[in-house]
Amino acid sequence: SAVISQKPSRDICQRGTSLTIQCQVDSQVTMMFWYRQQPGQSLTLIATANQGSEATYESGFVIDKFPISRPNLTFSTLTVSNMSPEDSSIYLCSASQGKYEAFFGQGTRLTVV
Amino acid sequence: SQKIEQNSEALNIQEGKTATLTCNYTNYSPAYLQWYRQDPGRGPVFLLLIRENEKEKRKERLKVTFDTTLKQSLFHITASQPADSATYLCALHLQTGANNLFFGTGTRLTVIP
Numbered sequence: 001s002a003v004i005s006q007k008p009s010r011d012i013c014q015r016g017t018s019l020t021i022q023c024q025v026d027s028q029v030t031m032m033f034w035y036r037q038q039p040g041q042s043l044t045l046i047a048t049a050n051q052g053s054e055a056t057y058e059s060g061f062v063i064d065k066f067p068i069s070r071p072n073l074t075f076s077t078l079t080v081s082n083m084s085p086e087d088s089s090i091y092l093c094s095a096s097q098g099k100y101e102a103f104f105g106q107g108t109r110l111t112v113v
Numbered sequence: 114s115q116k117i118e119q120n121s122e123a124l125n126i127q128e129g130k131t132a133t134l135t136c137n138y139t140n141y142s143p144a145y146l147q148w149y150r151q152d153p154g155r156g157p158v159f160l161l162l163i164r165e166n167e168k169e170k171r172k173e174r175l176k177v178t179f180d181t182t183l184k185q186s187l188f189h190i191t192a193s194q195p196a197d198s199a200t201y202l203c204a205l206h207l208q209t210g211a212n213n214l215f216f217g218t219g220t221r222l223t224v225i226p
Binding site: 031044048096102103107 | 155157215
């Protein structure tokens with residue numbers, strides 16, 4: 001198993017600013033992902049964080065808006081850039097060792113005002 | 114378009130009864146299907162994984178079936194308890210592409226004492 005720590009756990013941000021969310025895993029993992037979860041909704045995959053290369057983004061998500069870093073096998077960051085109220089959501093980091101169970105952080109609750 | 118639908122947004126059952134949750138998908142060919150539990154304010158927690166060549170998988174009071182012809186998975190909780198109250202999510206691994214998970218819409222289960 002893997003324990004995932006995300007920070008911050010929550011934040012309130014002004015529109016037009018950016019927030020960087022950090023995700024730390026307690027062991028080396030093959031795969032890391034970032035999801036968004038609107039209140040009362042299911043999870044939507046934003047991107048796969050690739051170690052040492054550019055992230056792979058899902059349809060509807062772009063690097064300029066959600067730049068992602070993954071410098072090693074245990075750490076990743078997601079930045080939400082030029083925020084608007086529509087970006088208010090829960091952002092979740094996930095890790096897995098391939099086609100098996102995924103582990104999730106507790107999430108970052110973002111409110112943009 | 115690709116869809117993963119869980120047929121009930123919310124399900125209420127009496128304690129001791131069996132809860133049955135449904136996950137239907139279209140335009141996918143999943144290699145694996147997983148079920149997760151999510152409590153409010155927390156990230157999803159893995160429960161069970163079933164492969165495309167498996168019909169049924171059990172773990173304690175949980176049972177999952179996977180019918181690739183019907184494109185459907187059923188998730189059963191027997192002898193349900195109030196502590197089972199949570200949102201349950203199905204998630205698919207695709208046979209091609211990266212090892213990312215795509216989540217269903219979720220079912221909020223409430224077990225009434």
